[in-house]
Amino acid sequence: MDIQINPESIAPGLTPDLVSAVSAIRQGRARASELLQASEAAADDPACAHAFIRRFTAQARATAQGTDLLRQAGGPLPPLAGLAVSIKDLFDVQGQQTTAGAQVLADAPTATADCTAVARLRRAGAALVGHTNLSEFAYSGIGLNPHHGTPANPTTARLNPTPRVPGGSTSGGAVSVACGAAWAALGSDTGGSIRIPAALQGLVGFKNTQALTPRDGCIPLSPTLDTTCAITRSVRDAVLLHAILADRRPRLSVQPLAALRLAVPHTLMLDGLDSTVAQAFEQTLQLLRDAGAHLHEIALPELGELAGLQAQGGFAAAESWAWHRARLADPRQAERYDPRVAQRIRRGESISAADYIDLGHQRRDWITRVERAIAGCDALLSPTVPMVAPVMAPLLSSDPRFFAINALLLRNPSVINLLDGCAASLPCHAPDQLPVGLMVWGPAGADDRVLSVSLAIEALLHRTHAAGPPSDFGPSALLDEES
Template identity: 60%
Template sequence: MSSPSDLTDAHRLLSMGRCTASDLIEDALARAHGEAARAFVRHFDAQARSAAFAADRAREAGAPLPSLAGMAISVKDLFDVAGQPTTAGSRVLQGRPAATTDAAAVARLRRAGAALVGHTHMTEFAFSGVGWNPHSPMPANPVTLALDATTPRIPGGSSSGAAVSVATGAAWAALGSDTGGSIRIPAALQGLVGFKCTARRVPLQGCIPLSPTLDTACAITRSVRDAVRMHEVLADRTVARRERPWPLWRLAVPRTLMLDGLEPAVARSFEAALDRLRQAGARIDEIDLPELAELVSLQARCSFAAVESWTWHRDLLATREAEYDPRVAQRIRKGQDVPASDYLTLQQARADWIQRVEARTAGFDALLSPTVPCVAPPIIGLADDDDVFFRTNALLLRNPSVVNLLDGCAITLPCHRPGDWPVGLMLWAGAERDDDLLTLAGAVEAALA
């Protein structure tokens, strides 16, 4: 039997009795302890095997299998898992008592039968898109390493280990978070699918916050159909897929900001993807979206991430700042002296900005952009050069963070040709348009295959 292509395929084979969940989980655990070892900060082998065993017994008994029955799912070290500590990639939280209950998102995964394989590596407190963490070795991007073994490249962040766990086969899907692109960046850099739903769709209880205004609990997968499956579990809802022929979709490519300074490999893959979609019958307009040029001035006085993270971290920073990643502490401290008036002004300005963006894009079903403007940068230089690090981080966050500020939804899917550097195509729209976006993403995935 050939290996399953994705989570949905594995579930189908399990339901047919063509494989066992126990065999699948042993393969995943071997990878988690082998090639994906750096992707994990702790392993949940016993409970993963237990969930797989329960799925096998249910199938043998003829019971219907839940949607994630015995399937290997990794969890970002930001979400509570009962019986395990949650450390958010930080030394500051080492020694923290184990969680007594699951985070809301984890509880939904468990109810769907997921075999949780471990907590994954991440940027400390989820505060960058690079994936760098000085407290634990960053896993190299396994997809680019296969293309060029001489130059290890970043996995992307902050859900770095989450993406690596999926790319290496240590998990079929990964629970992570997205505050400014932390799901979509690593997914794009590793040729995976990352869906950022409308933030309010999935509860954040039991998840260490970065910015409650922008934080989104969501998943990295191998396919769009897996993204739908994971979203239905995490959001506890059924996606309404309203299929339609290509000429009835109206799509737009915003020229403002999103196409600035694209690396040649990204530009080539993006343009080739647009050509393929047009050949399939898609109607794609290029538009100006001047509101995107306002983002720097909008956040000139303060950002949601700085102000809201300072609120959570101020007591820890007062006593244990020396144990933080200095780059993370530096960004959190930017919220220290922000007046309440500036924070309230930012909230009001954001609401006005959202209204204007939605008015300008109202005639379109979705917008198309490169997920990030570059391929995965080399790791070398990031550790010792702050200028390189912050320039790289800003570049990675530039495009995806637009959607978080919009309070919208977005999905990245690979658009490069086999053998090329991984490049992500981002489809995005305003709030509560998740179902149409997922439907469209399925059609795009098929057109690009």
């Protein structure tokens, strides 16, 4: 599939995104190998420490050099044009180990083939730069890893030197993008693992409807909830990555903000917001109102049922226990786990087959009722997470604080996974604020509508405080390309 997105140039003074970099290569204003050198230098910078578990330097350079030779020969360039893309250490890359950030898998054999998602990225011309760090087995929204070290949040460090968490579980992937070591990061989202680090680092994370992207060749956490998706620098980059990973052409629509009907659920998702998140979220809603968007507060009381549905640990506990139980039964292997991850996995041991079957029935009923309640909305708006990135040090030493903060970070984004819906997190903070994510979401199959609304909101936010891509990065820039 030939996926090309309209190549507007980046506005002066703004960090370029992947689409603008592809444009620069196509137009001969940059070479893929030069941009890869810049990505490698960023990966070597102390700000990117602990983001990567292993680097794929030789193959990435070969891809970039091949792209440059193809351009010199006048051939058509692939959609990603030899640019750096990082891979979460859950996905198989041919010739590399896949270890899920875990010590217990340190002796895993090398993969004999790329998983489908990686193969699609490679076919699209991505220079695969390495496997990135993560919460062990992707089981935390905070991003700590006791085996490989935890990458500090590089975005918050520019405003405050106190180290803050990167967000998880796709911690290293987000840091690789925030630092410039990659233009996009392949990751997974089971309860917010793409959107949480995107929100805490001022990036874009798009969780698509689960069935649209392949999950083979990926170490699972919860097959019922796991979704293959990406972290990017802009919403239009998210459109491009989704098109590649899902092997489909998104059908975007151009609608003025005044034509949009947006819902703001107040059950659960607005509880306990810190002052920075509350202010940024309300300012964004006011901007949308001023632009003519129709905003409606809705109760959506079904969200209040989530704690009861997941009281025993939910699908993640039950399904992760099924995958890990043999290793955890061996004391020599069990002691190699992150104790906090092992504790959460072991919750699944007490979930019976009847409990698990009942949970599936309850979920289907819950989805039906939520979809009925939100029918007629173009999208729903919520804060991605209720807080800015927490300071790291207290979470390293205190288990009660760790589990409390982890639950808060997962609370809002996990709604979308249980719904089997789709959601984008995009930055909505002012330049002098710690990052805040706005979550634009909808039910299963609403991916293109969510992306279209996200593009329009991103353009509005840029016009207001220049905290994102140029204002002409809206949906109309993406509609005239062939696939």
